Amino acid sequence: MDTQPTDPTPSVDAAPAPGGHERRLHPWSWLFVLLQQLRQFLVPLAVLVFVGGRAEDGYLLWSLVGVAALVAAAVWQYFTYRYRVDEDRLVVRDGLLERNVRQVPFARIHNVTLHQTLLHRAFGVAEVRLESAGGTKPEAEMRVLPMVEAMALERLIRSRGAASAAPGADAGAHGVDIADAGEGRVVLTLPFGELVRLGLASNRGMVVVAGAFALAWQALPDRIMTGLVREYAGQAVGYAGNLVHGAAARVMALAALVVLALALLRLLSVLLALTQYHGFRLLLEGRRVTVERGLLTRLRTSVSRRRIQAWTLHEGLVHRLLGRRSVQVDTVGGSGEDSEQRSLRELAPIATPAACDALVRDVLPGAAWPPVGWRRLHPRAWQRLALPGALLAAIVAAAACWHFGPVGLVALAWLPWSMFAARRHAGHAGYALDERLLAVRGGWWSRYWRFAEIDKIQALRLEQGPLDRAFGMATLWLDTAGAKPTSTPLRLRFIAVAEARALHRRLAADLAGMPLRW
Structure with missing residues (x-):
């Protein structure tokens, strides 16, 4: 249950200010740390209590000792954790016997995540995670801060400590909810009907x-x-x-x-x-893109626009029947155990094709999207795509004939379908290139469009296998930062060899003449 703010204007002391004194976490932060630790040790404690034996055997006592140790560790962390906001960095100090001091420049922070469960919202607090590029762990994880401080800290990072940031000006007092603390221009929302379609x-x-x-x-x-x-x-x-x-x-x-x-x-x-995705909102806040979503657990994730490395527009068969698409992005950020859940990845879980195209133009002002002219693949690309299915059908038919007799020739019925599907895939596939963007598209039942800014491309690879050489074609692979293993690859498949080499030379020259942007 959310608590409405009683005072719309928070006190100056409630918001962190650059060059200010060191601050503690929320007084109830130890409780949230304890709950997080209990989740990790829940199974061993349950085994001790329910499987260990009778109470007089001491297993229950050991369970209580373990819980007491976890409580002591949580309270210990509260009293030893401090943070301070300087003009251009965040300084975090923790530990008692072993002291740790971390200085995190604002320019290094690529992703800011505010996380609220129902318990967080009841206490008017939020968990704050600050992530950098390529890190396997967050640069700083504050469990937990008062909501007003969390929002003020996010604004300071967003403005890079500028004097005009005015922290805390718009955040509510104790009990403010993430959904009520947003700023900037709302680009996309998802009403109930869109959530049902999703x-x-x-x-x-x-x-x-x-x-x-x-x-x-x-x-x-x-x-x-x-x-x-x-x-x-x-x-x-x-x-x-x-x-x-x-x-x-x-x-x-x-x-x-x-x-x-x-x-x-x-x-x-x-x-x-x-x-x-209840209450989903996509906001543009200056140079940053922010997503808010969640009914029981509320997430607010913010990332700089220039941290977006690649884009993917996707529509499956049901999407096409409903006239919808989705928009995902690859961002530079940490790869922790739950970064996939909390990182900004979905800009539009579902939207109309026109809304998706408008979203791309809003986040990338000046970009020509959708591209005017798509270039086709090699004229024999459909044959190259159909070849694996044809070979598989021939092998299965031969094995079936050897085992079952002439009836095994039924497996060859796969050949017409394989050729038809290959023609459809080749007919939709293609690529587009202009001065700023390189885009590829593919698929048939499930279609996708993937593109990236040319100055975000970090590596090029020209690939040509034996079959490609026989067909006179090649594939150009392009790598960007932040791509997940499950991301659709950014590649130009089955284009003419001369065309692939010309594109490789042009892109290599473009990348050599400009600094890579992160």
């Missing part, structure tokens, strides 16, 4: 169910999981069989159960989308 177009429900199943399979013995699967599968089949009689009717009943399960998964996806 749930329908995503597979978040399937991911959650699959993850829960995998976790249960690892946690429970194999025989128990096997028995549960057989039991519930048998019950489903038996229920379908009792409803109707006859083989065809039973098949239809099982198909109906499958459709019902898929519908429930989509419903779960819609609920997850409503929870994760």
